Amino acid sequence: MSNIRNFCIIAHIDHGKSTLADRLLEYTGTISKREMKEQILDGMELERERGITIKAKAVRMNYTDKNGNPYVLNLIDTPGHVDFTYEVSRALAACEGAILVIDATQGVEAQTLANTMLAKNANLKIIPVINKIDLPTADVDSAYEQMKEGLDVDAEPILASAKEGIGISEIVDSIVANVPPAVVNSDEPLSALIFDSFYDSYRGVIVIVRVFDGKIKKGMKVRFIASNAEYEVLEVGYMKLKPVEFDSLSSGDVGYVVAGIKDIHDIKIGDTITESARPTKHPHAGYKEIHPFVFAGLYPNSTSEYDGLKMALEKLKLSDSSLIYFPETSVALGFGFRCGFLGSLHLEIVKERLEREFGLSLLVTAPNVVYKVKTKGKYITIDNPARFPNNADIEEIWEPYVEATIICPVDYLGAILELCQKRRGTQTQMKYMNTKIVVLKYHLPLAEIIVGFYDALKSVSKGYASFDYEHTAEQQGDLVKLEIMINSEVVDAFSVITHKDKAQTSAHYLTEKLRGIIPRHMFEIPIQAKVNNKIIARETISAMRKDVLAKCYGGDITRKRKLLEKQKEGKRKMRQFGRVEIPPEAFVAVLKIDD
Structure with missing residues (x-):
């Protein structure tokens, strides 16, 4: 058992984490060259396309060193994006070591910094690797300097190119030599x-675990501590590229457990499994409930697709326990679902998977965060702007905040500071890694970064800035509900919660944008924006004019006036009872308010 090494790979997006995992699988003979394909651990088509890891993976590799000593290397692959930080922290808790990958062309970036801090907090042995040294733009000295200064990692890095297979043997030898072996407590509960x-549609939920104490085997009655659910173990085994059944999993092992679990919500990431008859007194620390931070409405483009959307969400929820949804109705959009996500990337991925895997055509309302509102001495949580209470009833509004880390070249510092200030940010730290790279820390409202912030940051820094954030405590905010009225009717899908100082600008932007998108009708359409029942912006779509005087030739002026009055009365009635058709692209306008 002292020959087991449990480790993970941490890196910023696109620094070569998945390619390095491919090379390790090849080098240890876990997969043959014939079976090999790029990003083999990223099984989802979306993961390959975007070049990001969405779902964590675990794979067991057998390796024999030059002296003939056999080793078991358990690679626990982690998601790269900030939305999945909790999953990353749980994967790190299952390891004793971490390979820290730094791109020789990009240097240290925001998620490199964030994930290194997570690894240090988990007391992991860090093995630094400077990757992509074969590229002509590689600057190894600069990457090394940033690693020492910015990450405070003193170990000598291994120079590698995962694409070309350079340095792979050194990395494997370093894992064997430096990662502490798994501690074995087989006699404990x-x-x-x-x-x-x-x-799995045949076997139910398959749970991936790291065994710290004791042993888990087929036929054992186990209990999940957080959900208090009890099951009988039907099968255990190791994760090669596919599950391989084995008799038992012992202390130090990483593997899978099948227990006929039909509801994925009985399984909580970070929970501890123990034996029902002999429960442990030391459940694993650090477990917390995952709550969605971003909410948005999902509506089918056609009402006939509603049942299809409902079924698709049910199926998707089986593989994604962090997604929550419940039915809602909108005056403008009809029947749909209000969905909760971990962040804006999670929202994008869910929408794209629903459209690709289930052939749906969807409309997404503007994402918003969860606000805590004090009204009549009680606190209520609001996840939908349409349900925001009247201003007169509100005593306090609390909004979620994040601690953002931005790493950028010094040349773009001014533009980035201006962007963060516009988004109501408060600077908490500015640190120079070297003469060219600076690290900024900002306290920002979550609502300001979920829509368009990342694109704006990339735009002002010409793609060089990197960004990462973690959730912090809520703060009180001076917020108002901005409503849009079309033809004197409030359209709930356009309602947004915004800061008092930004309400006027957002109102003018939305009314102007909608005037350009909504087609002209036979009657005049007023578009108004209101805050606290006060109209603060208005645009008017003029009526299409039919020339009723064309058939009137000659005769007295009173005859013409009579026809015009008749038309005017008809338009008044039409405006009163007429229905305004709002095209789908109008709802995209809300997403671009801050642009």
Whole structure:
């Protein structure tokens, strides 16, 4: 058992984490060259296309060193994006070591910094690797300097190119030599940490675990501590590229457990599995409930697709336990669902998977965060702007905040400071890694970064800035509800919560944009924006004019006036009872308010 090494790979997006995992699988003979394909651990088509890891993976590799000593290397692959930070922290808790990958062409970036801090907090042995040294633009000295100054990692880095296979043997030798072996406590009561799960349509939920104490085997009655659910273990085994059944998993092992679990919500990432008859006294620390931070409405383009959307969400929820949804109705959009996501990337991925895997055509309302509102001495949580209370009833409004880390070249510092100030940010730190790279820390409202912030940051820094954030405590805010009225009717899908100082600008932007998008009708359409029942912006779409005087030739002026009055009365009635058709692209306008 002292020959087991549990490790993960941490890096910023696109620094070569998945390619390095491919080379390790090849080098240890876990997969043959014939079976090999790029990003083999990223099974989802979307992961390959975007070049990001969305779902964590675990894979067991057998390796024999030059002296003939056999080793078991358990690679626990982690998602790269900030939306999945909690999953990353649980995967790190299952390891003793981490390979820190730094791109020789890009240097240290925001998520490199964030994930290194997570690894240090988990007391992991860090093995630094400077990757992509084969590229002509590689600057190894600069990457090394940034690693020492910015990350405070003193270990000598391994120079590698995952694409060309350079330095792979050195990395494997370093894992064997430097990563501490798994501590074995086989006689203790069972304690196993759940760090991932996925749904199999034949066997139910398959749980991926790291066993810390004791042993788990077929036929054992186990209990999940957080959900208090009890099951009988039907199968255990190791994760090669596919599950391989084995007799038992012992202390130090990483593997899977099948227990006929039909509801994925019984499984909580970070929970501890123990034996029902002999429960552990040491459940794994650090477990917390995952709550959605961003909410948006999902509506089918055609009302006939509603049942299809409902079924698609049910199926998707089986593989994604962090997604929550419930039915809602909108006056403008009809029947749909209000969905909760971990962040804006999670929202994008869910929408894209629903459209690709289930052939749906969807409309997404503007994403918003969860506000805590004090009204009549009680606190209520609001996840939908349409349900925001009247201003007269509100005593306090609390909004979620994040601690953002931005790493950028010094040349773009001014533009980035201006962008963060516009988004109501408060600077908490500015640190120079060297003469060219600076690290900024900002306190920002979550609502200001979920729509358009990342694109704006990339735009002002010409693509060089990197960004990462973590959630902090809520703060009180001076916020108002901005409503849009079309033809004197409030359209709930256009309602947004905005800061008092930004309400006027947002109102003018939305009314102007909608005037250009909504087609002209036979009657005049007023578009108004109101805050606290006060109109603060208005645009008017003029009526299409039919020339009723064309048939009137000659005769008295009173005859013409009579026809015009008749037309005027008809338009008044039409405006009163007429329905305004709002095209789908109008709802995209709300997403671009801050642009």
